[in-house]
Every structure is written in structure tokens, then in C-alpha cells.
Amino acid sequence: MRHPSSYRDPSGFIFKKDGKVYRQINPVFFDEYNAAVSSGIYNFLFDKKWLVRHKELSSNPSRIVLEPEQLDFITYPYEWSFTQYKHAAQLTLRLQIGLLKNDFCLKDASAFNVTFHKGKAIFIDTLSIERYKANTPWKALKQFNQHFFGPLLLSQYHGSLHLKTLQYSINGMDLNEVKRQLPFFSRFNPTVYSHIYTLSKSDGENDTNHGISNPSVELSKASQIKMLSALEMFIDNMESKENTEWSKYYSVTNYNEKSFEFKKDLIVKWNKELNSKKVIDLGGNDGTFGKELLAQVDQLIVCDIDQPAVDQCYLEHLKNDSNKLTCVVNDLLQPSPAIGFDNQERSSFNSRVIDFAPDLCMALALIHHITLSGNVPFEMSAQYFSQFSKYLIIEFPDREDSWVEFILDSKREARHLFDDYTISAFAKAYQKHFNLIKSEKIVGTARTLFLFERL
């Protein structure tokens, strides 16, 4: 069955069979594919870990079938932190430069062509690689700016909301919209001016050019490489200064050192008993607690609503060079929806987690936000968590917890509507979907850790 995300390119498509992903190449692309194989470019990119590995399974005149390395969990651009987004952009440019030097090029620059695998950005659309025709400009440049450079610039200036662009504008951000939102002085930067201001002028031109014949346009390979290198250098130097309440969280934490260690130890101990190999930490902040499990597990996904926390998690992880960690920016109260044609082109966060099939979900310091800020009843959150994994480790901060008190105070005259926020109501509601295996109070806090097993 053809995968719903894979219809745009007539060169071939992805399909799933017996739970595995394969790539079919159509005859129209055979020449390109064979040229790439005989040049050794695929192997070159495999070795650099820039391109997802594949092996050729079968080849006949009507189709060639590749089996790519299977990825357990795909993240989409609108789930990346700032540095992840940057590295994905850099990978795309490096790839194009590297390909050019070998007389190949990328025919498109969609941000969906990149994902994270073993903690690193990787290019996954093998059929985007085609032969370079001497002295042709890069036809994907504008798409690159719409998918990568535009959202990165806006989020640098105005916050990480703009990293979500592709979620509601699947073809990237119109460069006129980017231009409009950039500060006035940004136009004095030659790279920004040339890539955003200049190219925005050609946005929408398709409508008016109607009927004009196509003159041939030339750009030498050396010039194209210069152009791409300067852009890559600019992106490499970009930094997000954003800070949110969550980044301050650990400084105004409710934990003292001892409680902190106690909680860590408890999680490590419990997980050792469970022997989970795939774990997802749904409100993992910067991964502080999740990473304690790295020694025990094969794969860990850390999600958080807060982009700076996730960015921190990613940067830490690069330093420690773990291959087991995937970081995701995601708001549990409005998780990434299924989008695109027939809402099937990019699948929802929920369905990707279900496909990933974690052994254990962790929801630490999360339930009070979901219940009190998001007004989600216990039963609904219990049902939500129960769809993901057999086991759930969840932390319940009681009414005496200072964060809970703060949220309740802010409800003022509506406060009485939340009288049901108690540990017994919580335990009762969750036991409609789970068996309680054990619970333990975190010493020195008003918080309790629960271990549940799905009914």
C-alpha cells in the first residue's frame, strides 16, 4: 500500500508491507537512480551518515524496490527545537554542496525530507537526488528558504512559535510574509536581504508570467557552492535567545536536592523491574529524569511543550553522543495533528507514538497542568495515556504542592469547580483504565509517584 505521505513525486513512492517500509522506484527515474548507484554517491552519503541507508531488494523493468533502514519514530519539522531545525537546514545545504561536487543535486528541499535518527539529523528522501546539469541554478532554493530559512529567521527574532510554521502551512512560509515580519534593520544583512527580500519579489510571479517563454538561466557550479556556503555559514551562526517560564523552572523548583535524587532513584529502580526497552517521557522538560534511564533502555523519546527545554535536551545529548535519544517539541493539550491531503500526509503525534509502541510512558510533573490548566478530567487523561503503553509512571502533586496552589489561586471564584483535584479522585479515575502496581510519596514534597499497568 502506497504511503499517504508519498504521492508528490512521480519518481516513486514509499509503501508499507508487513509493518516494514519500502521504497518503489518507477521507470521514469531509473536513469537517475542508476547514475547515482554507479557513481557511488549513495555509499558516500551513507558513510557520512547524511542519508538513510538502503539496500536494493529487487529490480525489474517495471520497478526497483529498495529497503531503507527502518526508523522507529519520525519527527516532523514543527516538532523540532531551534538547534534541531538549524541542523536539519545545514544538513540540506551540506548535502546539496556535497552532491554538486559529485555532479549531483537535490531536486527539492522540503523540510519533511529530513528527520532525526539515532539523535542526528538524517536525509530520508533518497529520490530527491538527481544528476546535476551543468550551470543550472538550484531549483529548490526558494523552497529551502520557505521551509527552513524563513521559519528560522522568524523564530530567532520572534520566538519558537514560528518553528511550527509547516504545521499549518505545509508548503512553507511565503517569503513576503517572512519579509513583513523581519525587523527593518535585518535588510542590511546581505544574506538575509538576498535570500528573503530578493526572492520574495519572485513569489507569486507565476500568475503574471503566464505566457512568457522560458529563457535559459545559468549559474556556474562554483558560484552556486559559494552561495550555499555563505547561507550555511549564516545559519550556523544563528542563535535563539528565547527563554520561557519553563527554563526558569528548575531554579524556582519545588524540590530540594534530596527529593530530586529520591525521585530519580525511584524511577530508575521501578524501570529496572519493568525492564522497559522503549520509553517515552511525555513532559520530559530538558530530559533530566528521562536520561537517567538511558543505561537501561534501547530508545528514549523526550517530549515537552517548551522549546528551550527540548533544545537543551538535544544539545546535552549531542555532547554525550547517545544514539538512543529523540527529542520532540509537543504540546500535549494540542499535539501535532494529522495534516495534508486527506489529513493523511503527515500523521499525528498520537498515532506515531502508538506505532512506536513504547513499553513505558512517563508523565512527571504533568498531571496538574493537564487537569488544572487544561481542565482535562482525570478520566480523559487516563484514557489518553493508556493508549500508548502497558506501563505508566505518573507523578501526582497534591493540593499542598506550591505549583498546584498557585494554579488553584489563579482560578479565584471558580476555584470550587476544582475541589475534585485530590489524590483519591485521581487514583480512582486512573484505576478505571489501569491497575495500580505501586505508589510512593516523594520524600520532602507533596508529590506521589504512581506505577500503573494498563487493564
Add this chain to the structure above:
Amino acid sequence: MRHPSSYRDPSGFIFKKDGKVYRQINPVFFDEYNAAVSSGIYNFLFDKKWLVRHKELSSNPSRIVLEPEQLDFITYPYEWSFTQYKHAAQLTLRLQIGLLKNDFCLKDASAFNVTFHKGKAIFIDTLSIERYKANTPWKALKQFNQHFFGPLLLSQYHGSLHLKTLQYSINGMDLNEVKRQLPFFSRFNPTVYSHIYTLSKSDGENDTNHGISNPSVELSKASQIKMLSALEMFIDNMESKENTEWSKYYSVTNYNEKSFEFKKDLIVKWNKELNSKKVIDLGGNDGTFGKELLAQVDQLIVCDIDQPAVDQCYLEHLKNDSNKLTCVVNDLLQPSPAIGFDNQERSSFNSRVIDFAPDLCMALALIHHITLSGNVPFEMSAQYFSQFSKYLIIEFPDREDSWVEFILDSKREARHLFDDYTISAFAKAYQKHFNLIKSEKIVGTARTLFLFERL
């Protein structure tokens, strides 16, 4: 079963039974409900057609159940045209003013509390109405600005992209973000300054106020009414100047008068034979063709990607005061996804159309965009259409059509990848999902109209 969109308010919730929607009121809200009933405020609002009608089905100490008038198709804020959005905002303010005069008020101002029914904006969250406490400010004012005023202002200045805000930011737009994007001179307008600039300062205050006791804050009813009236007056005067390629469409049309009339007549004739009562026109532009069916059908939904065209459709329709028409802004290549908690809070465009169960789908002047611009293969679009209705009227513009020629020209060297765009390939692919009942060439054009029946 509790409806997934209805969890935020502990006062009660919506549930579905045997395909019908009901509203349960919890004891915590009984006093408010009884006060509203005995004051006659519900009937007052029913008569104004501002509030969806309901009747009380049952009442006992544990719950009261209401049966509201059933709505066939709910549209969400991110599917409204500019004028629709404006009228929904005005309805909310008028409602609050009207309620205040009767000593009631709205406890929230979510844009999801409004939808369109019989062509007009209508308030659907009955439990948002509660008693007014003398001299209290409106606690929903900031939410109103985040859901309504902010997106309207931004779309007035920067285009209708901003009417989609709630799709990716379900709690509305942060007023600091609104402020940032407003032009400098906008702050000299007293209404904009006070509602956006002043209130943005209080955004995010929750974090720092931690621990401060709540002084009581007072605002007289007369002052509140003045405040709301001035805001409503400002919104009433807002206008969108936006124009897009599609608005120019009918001026650079490929049709001469005769072909136009021929196509209209054909659609009317075919639909008469089908005797469809519920019709959805998926690329309906300003409703030109869809409206030809109004005399025959009970309900017509006109969708288009283009906000100005849909706005035109809505305005026309208000003039003619038809109760049968619903207008929706929707991009078929990325239709509204299912969003919110567990992706179930607001359902997708697709699933709402399926629930609406139209007898007939129309796809006029659409397939070349889907196939050539969106690169969706015929089979995928056929399958997409087939899920909605038994009958499909679809127009196929052949390669000689000037729009098709233009799109093909723009593919340049990739043009050969679209050699399969032919009427025979189209008919063959669609017959995997449909029986061809008949087809007829539109005289004077390179377009053919097909009538299909689902297999």
C-alpha cells in the same frame, strides 16, 4: 458518551446518543441555569436568533439534560471568511451587552462558542451564560481579544492567513504577538491601543504574581457596556482589502458567456435527476455554480481555499437571505485537521463532511489544481471524493485548457512527469471507485463534466 470537545467546563458537557447531540448540566451549575430560566433570558436570546434553541428533556438532582436544536454542519473559526469572523465577534459582544442589561454575562469568549447555522452566526455554548455580579469587570475580555480581535486586526493588516490562528493556537493568539505584528501607527487608535497594547502587558503576569493576594477590582455596568460598545463599533467598521489570484479568476476566465450558461444548465439538470437534498461544492469559489442548486436542495455547503471568494459568497448570501447555505474556507490539499486534546477536541473537515452525509459532491475547476499543482494522483483524489457522497459531479479540463497549459508550462523540465494527465487516464482511475453515469463536453471549452456514482 461525552463529546471530546466538551471537557473544559465543569458546569456540564455535550454528549451524543443515537446520532443526536444533548447537553448535560451538572449540579454545580443548577443555580445558574435556574436563574437563567426564570429570568426568561434563554427565550429572549432564542427570539433574537443569537442562541441555539434548546428544550429541557429531563431534570433530577444529579443532572439536567437539554436537547439543543441539531446543527448539521459545524464550522470552526479557522474556516470563516473575514466578514464571518467579524460577525461572530460582533455576536459575542452583542450577546455580552444584551446579557449585562439583564444582569447576566458570558463567562468565556471562546470563538469556538460561535458557529454558523442557517447562514447566520449563532452562539452554541448555553452554559457560558451565568449571573452577573454587580460591578465586576468582564473576565473574558482578554480571551475575546485573543480569539477574535487579535486575529481580525492581523488579517486586516496582513491577510487572511491570520484568520487561521486558532487552528494552530487553540487558545487564541498571545496579545504580545499581535502587538508585535501591528503597524506602528496602529497604536494611535485608542481602541487598538487599549485592547491590544494595554492588555498585552498583563499577558504572562500569572507567573510573576505568584503569591499576591487578590484585591477586588470594580467596573460599573454602564462603563463595561461603553467599553464593549466602542469595541463592537470598531469591529463593525473593519474591512479586509485582500485580493488574491482567485478573485481575478472570473475576469480572466476561460469561459465565454455561452459556455458558462451551458455549464450551469448542465449542473442544474443533472442534479434535478439525482434529486439531491444535501450538496457540498468542494471548490465552489464564490458560490456561482453552487447557488444555482439552491432552489432544488435543502442544504448547500460551499468550500473554497480562497478567503475573498468565500467572503463574497457569504455577503451575497446575506443579501438574498437564504437559510440553506454554509460557507467554508478550506484548502483541499491541507484540510482542517482534527486538533486539541488527543486530537479529538475539534474534528477534521473530512470527518465533519462525512457526518454531514451529502448526497452529492461537486468538484468544478478543481482536479487540475489537485493533480498538477498538488501532484495528487487521480486514484488518490478519486478515493478522497468517494468517501463523502454517493454522487460526484466533477469537471475535467483537458491539456488544451489554458489553465492546464499554464500549469504544465511552469513544470519546465519536469513536464514529462505529467504526461499522464489525460481525460482517459482520469476516467480510468475514477472508475476504480465510481461508475460513470454520464459525461458531457462543455461547449466552447476544453472541459468535460462527469457524473459518477460510487461503486
Add this chain to the structure above:
Amino acid sequence: MNNLLYFDAGLGMMIAQGAIATVAGFVLFYKKIITILQGWLGIRKAAKENSFDSNYNKDTEIK
């Protein structure tokens, strides 16, 4: 913490409404003066088509 808003109006926002209402009072007063002046001068704006009100008022449908 956008989510807090559903029930938490935000204290600053509540306080600000006094100022907003005062500004609104001036705006309405000013508009009234203008309207009166226009009346004297014989200028009258055409009633807007498709205003919010026309939408509901001309509705003659029987429930």
C-alpha cells in the same frame, strides 16, 4: 500558560478594564459629536449593507 485563561481572567486585565472603559467613553462621546455635526451639515452615511444587524433583523423566517 495560555491555558490558565479559561478561568483565570488575569488580575492585570481586570484592573485595566477601568482604563479601557474610560477611553471607550471618550471614543463614544467623540463619535456622537461627529454624528450630530454631520446631521447639522446634512451628511449622512448610507446604512451599511450586510451589517451584523441587517443579518438578523430582516430575517423573516418562521421558526
Add this chain to the structure above:
Amino acid sequence: MNNLLYFDAGLGMMIAQGAIATVAGFVLFYKKIITILQGWLGIRKAAKENSFDSNYNKDTEIK
């Protein structure tokens, strides 16, 4: 017509690349001069942690 972009690069965009490349040439030349000057003056930027390259280079994992 954003959707056209997948295959249609946009003629103006193709033409503009000549100019963009020229600008980029200047930028790269300027940076080179700066780097050389900094070398003479003994200023050296610390190699960035967590750069794109470090990400791939230090990876010692065996496939």
C-alpha cells in the same frame, strides 16, 4: 499557488541566484579577510560546541 513550487522553481528565483551568488562571494571574501586579520592579531574563536559538524564527526559508533 504555493503548490506549484514542488517542480516549478520560479523563473525569477532562478535568475536571482546569479545576484545572490555574487553577494555571497563578497560575504565569503570579507569573512576570509577578517579571519586572516584575526589570525595575525592572535584572536581565535573557540570552536563551537555542538556545531553541525561535531555532531557527525565525533560519532564513533560502528554501523
